Amino acid sequence: MAGLEESGPEASSPRADPQGDPFLRTRFAVPTRPATFLRRERLVNHLDQALLTPLTMVNGAAGAGKTLLVADWAAGRDRPVAWLTTDAADQGCGMFWAYLLQALRSSGVPLPAEIGFPADASRVDHTLLARLAADLSARDRPVIVVLDEYDRVTDPEIAEQLEFVLHHAGRGMRLILVTRTEPLLPLHRYRAAGDMTEIRAAELAFTSEEAAALLELHGLRVPVPAARALVERTRGWAAGLRLCALAAQESPDPETYLKEFEADRTTVADFLLAEVLKRQTPETQDLLLRVSVLERFCPELANALTERTDAEPILAGLHRGNAFVEHLGHAWYRLHPLFGEILHAHLRVRSPLLEPELHRRAAEWLRRCGSLVETLGHGVAAGDWEFTAGALVDDLAIGQLFTGLRSDDLAELFSRMGPEAKSPATDLVRAARELSRCRLDRGLTHLRRAEQSLAEERPTADGAPGLAAAQLSCALLEALAARLAGSPGRAKTAAQTAEKLQEEVPTHLLDEHPELTALLMTHLGSTWLWAGRFEDARAALTTAAGCSGGASTALPREESLGHLALIDYLNGWLGRAERKALAAMTETARFGLPRASGSGIWLLVLAAVAVDRNELGQAQTLLDAAADSHGAMRDPVAAAGRAIATGRLLLARGKTRAALEAAEPAVAADVVSPWAEGHTALVASAAHLAEGRPETAAKLLQAVPDDQVACAVEAARAQLAAGRPVAAIDLLDSARPVGRTGPAVTVRASLVRAEAADRSGDSATSRRLVAQALHEARRERLRRPFLEAGPWIRPLLSTGPLRGLAAGWLTPVPSPHGGPPRLEDQLPAPVVEELSGRERDVLQRLAQMMSTEEIAADLYVSVNTVKTHLKSVYRKLAVNRRHDAVRRARELRLL
Amino acid sequence: MRYEIRVEGHMSETLTRAFPELDHVVMSGQTVLYGSVVDEAHLYGLLARCQSLGLRVMEMRQLPE
Known part of the structure; x- marks a missing residue:
């Protein structure tokens, strides 16, 4: 940590x-x-x-x-x-x-x-x-x-x-x-x-003696009985007494004044403040009323509101006299909270129309000298949306509408923006808000309008620093729109435009907003991935995943790692995919970002990996988690990922019809994704095969682009089932697994060959191939292909050296009394991986009936970290609930 | 729901502008603010506003519709 x-x-x-x-x-x-x-x-x-x-x-x-x-x-x-x-x-x-x-x-x-x-x-x-x-x-x-x-x-x-x-x-x-x-x-x-x-x-509350002493500090000598009356009138209220002293001080006859005050029946602060206020010079009164719209102010900011230059001496004088203002140090002041409210009421009465204008002036001053958040706050209070959106876009902060850090606050701020606000910046903000909710059409309408008005804007003589920032913001949103539409051509153009614009934008802005590049690269990578261009995707995603910048880039880092995990999964590398997916989870867990902001692609990858490992309960949990918490980003890649994981899980559970439905592509995209199509066909084909229709299965896969090894392997399986072993082997030979293909594909290929050999009676070759498959699959705990292989494999796994290779992770450890282990006896699955020290710590506390929060506090780690440990404990123990985990751990003498 | 808030002292016209959503009437050393209150949050907001303005709340009650 x-x-x-x-x-x-x-x-x-x-x-x-x-x-x-x-x-x-x-x-x-x-x-x-x-x-x-x-x-x-x-x-x-x-x-x-x-x-x-x-x-x-x-x-x-x-x-x-x-x-x-x-x-x-x-x-x-x-x-x-x-x-x-x-x-x-x-x-x-x-x-x-x-x-x-x-x-x-x-x-x-x-x-x-x-x-x-x-x-x-x-x-x-x-x-x-x-x-x-x-x-x-x-x-x-x-x-x-x-x-x-x-x-x-x-x-x-x-x-x-x-x-x-x-x-x-x-x-x-x-x-x-x-x-x-x-x-x-x-x-x-x-x-x-x-x-x-x-x-x-x-x-x-002040006592009479204290009140008398306080008035004396203001140069007023009041006998204690008179002070007692004042205390009664003010109920010993410090502010009341202080105002009272100030008002009396400036009155020609303080004693009479105090008597009058006693007899008066108005509310104390109201009356006294009005009294003290009207004794100030007009300039001071004006300044006090105007700064009442501010939380805190320095002389320059006050000057910006009064359009004069005298704030410094006035504020110093007011502070000296202990009237209205408090000094906060570093030349910053604030109104006393009580007087601030009343002054604000006075401002509303005296100049009812001035307030928005004051907010606007404050926003403009803050934009030059202060923070973006305060600028936006006053901009909104002024109702000046063009200005407010312009400040956000010029600051290159549009990415913050997505990154989950300030995105909620910003969305809330701009949610009140009406349709009457018209500027490129307001259109950009509207486009960003629509796109962040995956409303592609509405987002594009706003984006196109922004682009159009920006194109008409000519760079002014002073360089118009805002123009490049606005155009760069356009490029970012265009890349996101391209990702949502599955359009690699547009994403590429957007990225190229962005690259050029980045040279025109002030460097300090780019440094302050690393999320902009990270988001851009994630969108580009996601779109390449959709189009099946894995190497281009990997390059862009690796850039995004390597972005520094802490919390502001955590979301794009999570997303790009999740996409990289998907590439590994599609290539058949379960272990690598799992590691990257867990790294993706860590990125956001570390910063406690809201779960809903990303596409949660890493959860889908983990679910798909769990299916291949035949950890079906775990897969279901992960899919549910992805459905619950990741509604925000619905891009084609995530939709296809979900279809694959769901389809495969249903297949593994024998629900073939549901699998067929789930695997149907539910996304509209500009270009066809070869792997998404391939996997849809793959699930459909496997479903038909499982229902005894090898011909339909084989036909389905013919339509798939032929460079996908996974599909060729499945086609070969269908051919074999249809009784055409030669055609099957031909398919496998022509689609020789290339170097990048991982065990999830090669193991399946070996098993098809083994089955073909088994059918032709060549049991030696069959055994050799199964042994090879077991060796490869063991490290990845890749169980599904063996369970799908059919009855021919069972005798092989229960005898000879293969029995040893399968025991402990695929089949139970043989009992000392013998008896053939059965593949169906999978549950409870044996522990295949040692628990780490930390996982043991968590497990021990779990056994003591401690809640997740209590464990977190006890171990000085975050709740999310405990949940992560719990997940891997569950996975390693092949259970889904804490109760089962404890029981299972006791059985295995881990506790 | 309708409420009335009774505060101590006579509120000035200026100060009553801090409660634009309420009517008011001044009587025997007290000011009564009354009118529709949107919900609980609004109610607590009104109380906080009274406190911010240094008003002393004597009584607050819901009025029959």
């Missing part, structure tokens, strides 16, 4: 979050306390308890003074405090943990590199959390972690994960949650065990 992460480009501490954007440093900054901050010793003393309990919760309404209390306390620690202001924008677990890890690192908590970090915004590997907890638990002094505005975390999964880390970090971690609402943690458990420090609203 650690090895994997170390080898990647992401080995050391990352500079970017899982979405590839730089971390917002402002979210790690402990907020600075204004000059008028009042330290309240009773709260500080209570908060000191936080060092003694794993969990501390500071809980109160907006403006209750929670954040400043904890910030002040944190600043007084003799050791670093990891501070993270959570953000509603990144709800994904991956983003949360990436930021939390970064918060730890930037506060100076050394974390070993092998903890790794989440690569996907929406998921986090459980083992990462386990490693983090283990590292924290080994520390002498606890690490203090503050999560501010934790109420923004609404995902119960994050709460669960936080609870897991907190629990397993033991004394190594002290967590302080600053929140407006009760968090989704099992608080009662912590309370009952006395493991929790709680500071709630009642305790945060």
Whole structure:
């Protein structure tokens, strides 16, 4: 596990979050306390308890003074405090943990590199959390972690994960949650065990003495009884008192003002904010209202919204006076959350039409200086789809609509785009969305429209960097469309166009988006594969499979490895196909990508391999898994792969009629795929043969292009069954297996020859050929050909040296009391492969009735890894259920 | 479903614009916001909005249709 992460480009501490954007440093900054901050010793003393309990919760309404209390306390620690202001924008677990890890690192908590970090915004590997907890638990002094505005975390999964880390970090971690609402943690458990420090609203409320002291900091002398009235009016609410002080400060007669306020009956914040706001200069008021559409801002961004240049002194002044804004460090500010909402309401009243325009200006500024995600967010808020789609396409980020990383978020973002938005970029986004759901016709309509308008666009004098990016995006979508249509000619043209365009696009964009090339090569390879051009396909797919780039290219890597596995399977190399298919699975399991995004071709290959090994239950499970979770990509290759695996499985189960139906090609494609046709004919022929119609079987295969060895072998089998051994041998001789053909084909060929020899009475040759077939098949556990061979082979396998060759993997180990082993006695199949150490670990825990999740936590590996181990344990033990696995393991004394 | 939310204090006209989907009436030291609520999520959203605006919710109840 650690090895994997170390080898990647992401080995050391990352500079970017899982979405590839730089971390917002402002979210790690402990907020600075204004000059008028009042330290309240009773709260500080209570908060000191936080060092003694794993969990501390500071809980109160907006403006209750929670954040400043904890910030002040944190600043007084003799050791670093990891501070993270959570953000509603990144709800994904991956983003949360990436930021939390970064918060730890930037506060100076050394974390070993092998903890790794989440690569996907929406998921986090459980083992990462386990490693983090283990590292924290080994520390002498606890690490203090503050999560501010934790109420923004609404995902119960994050709460669960936080609870897991907190629990397993033991004394190594002290967590302080600053929140407006009760968090989704099992608080009662912590309370009952006395493991929790709680500071709630009642305790945060100002006392009369404290209120008087606070007003004094603002230069207002108020006797305690008068302060008591104020406390009653505001219920000790910190923000209310602070606004009150600000308003009174600027009033000619503060004392009378305070009296009036007491008597007033309006809502506190509403009234006070309006009061304080109207005392600001018009410029300041304008700035405050406009920035209320932003989460955070720096002076330049504020200037972009006001179209003035005075933001810097205004913001500095507001911060000094502790009015409205908080300083986040690095010249970034935000509005106090409470005032932000009210200011937003004021903006809507004063300038109802300005809001979209402000979002548009923010989006434009962010496009130049900020992150793509924020740009897109404001672009959408402005309702400017041409701009938003243009930003995505110009950034060469269109591939992210497919790669499963941000694809869900992006799809959601653009799902609100109406038909009125018209630009090449919006058409490209529409085409991408349709094609990603395999709606070829609709996708092509949009794509053609985009191409047409791009062709009319002339490169402007300044080089129009967007044009090449848009054309490259077109080429990518064209390649995908070609793949879905099974059209190698179009895929090739698209790839050539893309190659030329890649020279025109800025290099840094290509470097930032490795998924573009990886996707392109996968589509090209898939199309070559469909057309039967295995060598061209292999070249393109190998390029895609070798792409670096971590999570962003995981999906194309999975797909290309799956396709390479299919090539091996079609050539008859089961072991190689299986290894590549498992590697494909590892690619996405590693990044926890959503299963549905790819074609799941590797599952189909594994299923087909399982059929050839006569592990039919396993094959069915794999096919079901492929049908359940891989709906997204329906290209001809996947459809043909499914038809082959399903047809062969049904044949093996003796359901010949169903096999005939399943093997029928259900795909429309521009060119005929020789292997897809060949295999359809093969299954059909085998079905007819099984039902005793060798003539029909032989005829079916005549139509197949003759360079397919597998079909020639099956045709020979049909000829032999029809009583024409000479014709059979002729067929085999003329289709002499070439070098690349693997055991799944050659073993079948040897068996046809052996049967012919057996029929002609040449038992020596027959034995020799069967022995050769057994030798070849043994390593691959290729059982199906022997089971299909017919009754003639049984006597051979049960006697002499052949019995030894078959025993242990094809036929049961002979019992000491003799008696001929029967091929039908296959089940329970013997263990043919040693269990690995890790598989044994998993099996032992399985026997202890532990759940998959528990095993994962216990072994510090991911749930997916455990599932992988379980799958191979099941396969090696030839069972389908955990109960059977345990029983079988006990029988074999593995436990 | 229809709901009414009673908050402490008189809300200004400006602040009531933060609840464009609700009607309001000001009475004896309280403001009553009332109107149709789409679903539970909307309801909790309204409560969160009250909190964000520093409003003190005194009462919330479902109204007969």
